[in-house]
Amino acid sequence: MSIPHADRLTRLTVLLAEWQAVWRPLPFQSRRPPWAGHLPGLEQALLALSDEACERLQAAPCGTSPLAAWLPVAELGELVDLPDLAGGDAGLPASWSQHVGGRKWQQIEAFVPRVALAPGQSLVEWCAGKGHLARTLARWHGTEVTALEWQPALCDEGQALADRQGVAVHLEARDVLAPDVARWLTPDTHVAALHACGDLHVRLLELAAASGCGVTLAPCCYQRTAAEHYRPLSRLGRDLAGRQGLELSRDDLALAVRETVTAPRHVRRSRERAGAWRLGFDLLQRELRGRDDYLPVPSLAYGRLPETFAGFCRWAAERKGLTLPASVDWGAYERGGRRRQAEVRRLELVRHLFRRPLEVWLALDRLQLLEEAGFTVALGTFCERELTPRNLLLRASLPARACGTRTPPS
Ligand SMILES: C[S@@+](CC[C@H](N)C(=O)[O-])C[C@H]1O[C@@H](n2cnc3c(N)ncnc32)[C@H](O)[C@@H]1O
Structure with a gap:
């Protein structure tokens, strides 16, 4: 039986409010999720997910999920299960x-x-x-x-x-x-x-x-x-x-519109590269400034991303008034950014839910x-x-x- 609209709104309000400390923090901003201490084992379980499992959960966060041991997966799944509004799919000329x-x-x-x-x-x-x-x-x-x-x-x-x-x-x-x-x-x-x-x-x-x-x-x-x-x-x-x-x-x-399954593959690939570079720069800036804080870097319009990671870091450093050392192991930071991206993607699953x-x-x-x-x-x-x-x-x-x-x- 379908849930009355007011009940659905009420139950969703309760869950969104109760879990806001989990879905609100952006995982790329901090090295450890702020909720890690309150939900022992969740961070480790997420980080241990395979690429396939991660993709499956991104696509269907409310389906069968290991997150159910910590989070109200089944109830959320029930509350977002809405009917197809009938109208007929007859096909138009x-x-x-x-x-x-x-x-x-x-x-x-x-x-x-x-x-x-x-x-x-x-x-x-x-x-x-x-x-x-x-x-x-x-x-x-x-x-x-x-x-x-x-x-x-x-x-x-x-x-x-x-x-x-x-x-x-x-x-x-x-x-x-x-x-x-x-x-x-x-x-x-x-x-x-x-x-x-x-x-x-x-x-x-x-x-x-x-x-x-x-x-x-x-x-x-x-x-x-x-x-x-x-x-x-x-x-x-x-x-x-x-x-x-x-x-x-x-x-x-x-967050409500963060799902971008419709982006063409080349756009998704370019976004992914930009994301990894941002995280690589984040590792670098934390060391340069001697502060373990996130530093927001402005976004770049599609197609304006510099050609190399080093080029991106020079651009970002200039925007943030940072002086880069004469020699930087770009490869190490770029690899670090990719590793961090894999972690962030897994930690993001709590937000996807x-x-x-x-x-x-x-x-x-x-x-x-x-x-x-x-x-x-x-x-x-x-x-x-x-x-x-x-x-x-x-x-x-x-x-x-x-x-x-x-x-x-x-
Ligand atoms: C996301 S598009 C949707 C267009 C179309 N309905 C579709 O699905 O392709 C939004 C449209 O709203 C128009 N728009 C933006 N602000 C507007 C405003 N204040 N008054 C009227 N149209 C506006 C934009 O120019 C754009 O064409």
């Missing part, structure tokens, strides 16, 4: 995918049949980019779609695409955070948002709660917020978090905001995590409106 990237198209294919319109409702896409979703929704529902997007260049490109394909989409160059956007949201509107980030989807939910429009939302990037500290959106979320002492910073929110629970907690707080405004809300997944790890879907409407998904075009 391949011709509709023109000009849409392969993975994005698959996400749209999974998302669109799950958008349930009430009779007479018009459709709006929120933060539409070039309106790929809007074009598909317009074709699927046989109705005009208004697509709100902030960047005029994307609007122009998207409008040209829609016009060329003869699809009834109107792109509006709008900042969804501006006050006048409220006029697009009425009880006769259904708003679809695929991977709208932090404040952008929060704005949608707040306007929906006020206006009564229907919503189908796949939230993303919870940490993209103006506020440094998270204020739960729902009364229940605020109440539970206050009582349990669960305070989330913007950095904490980033709480990643999805945090994401589900944030989604439930969003759900609760709408329930408190009288909406009927469903939370589930719209695709496999291999397609996108941000696969949670919130579907909300006021009970007076009977919604229906439709069957695919023949």
Whole structure:
């Protein structure tokens, strides 16, 4: 039997609060995890994991896990087990995918049949980019779609695409955070948002709660917020978090989206190398400064990583005002960085375990905001995590409106 939303939120709040000293510390910042003394044997068990076991646990942290001897693996697994939100995976005509990237198209294919319109409702896409979703929704529902997007260049490109394909989409160059956007949201509107980030989807939910429009939302990037500290959106979320002492910073929110299974292999390899070099530099800087403290080094845009480890250390040292000695055994520090990376990856598994629970907690707080405004809300997944790890879907409407998904075009 499925767990009622409020119970799920309550139990997740308790667990996230109880274990925050375990999931919050970043293992690359300290040589020993701060929790090591409280959970005897856990650090050693993690460090002894094979590469295969580590990868398996990264991919499925709540599955069968040796961490269960210390951490509430089974309960977390139960609490993040959400249904696939039905809608039918009938498949859309391949011709509709023109000009849409392969993975994005698959996400749209999974998302669109799950958008349930009430009779007479018009459709709006929120933060539409070039309106790929809007074009598909317009074709699927046989109705005009208004697509709100902030960047005029994307609007122009998207409008040209829609016009060329003869699809009834109107792109509006709008900042969804501006006050006048409220006029697009009425009880006769259904708003679809695929991977709208932090404040952008929060704005949608707040306007929906006020206006009564229907919503189908796949939230993303919870940490993209103006506020440094998270204020739960729902009364229940605020109440539970206050009582349990669960305070989330913007950095904490980033944990919810730390899974990057969709990055291409060359990007992952480059990230891995950058990570090992950072840890190698960390070993070096601790010796140079004579202080066993982590020293944050700014991030580098993809493709800007120096070609060698020595080059990276020179760059990082300059940024941090450190003078490097004339001779450094670069090979030793680089190898040390790789060893440290293998350790950090294993110690990170405790954070992985709480990643999805945090994401589900944030989604439930969003759900609760709408329930408190009288909406009927469903939370589930719209695709496999291999397609996108941000696969949670919130579907909300006021009970007076009977919604229906439709069957695919023949
Ligand atoms: C992560 S993308 C999602 C795009 C599209 N829904 C998709 O799934 O491909 C977020 C989009 O939001 C747009 N955006 C960012 N801030 C915005 C704002 N204040 N108002 C409207 N759109 C905004 C960006 O330009 C970008 O196109």
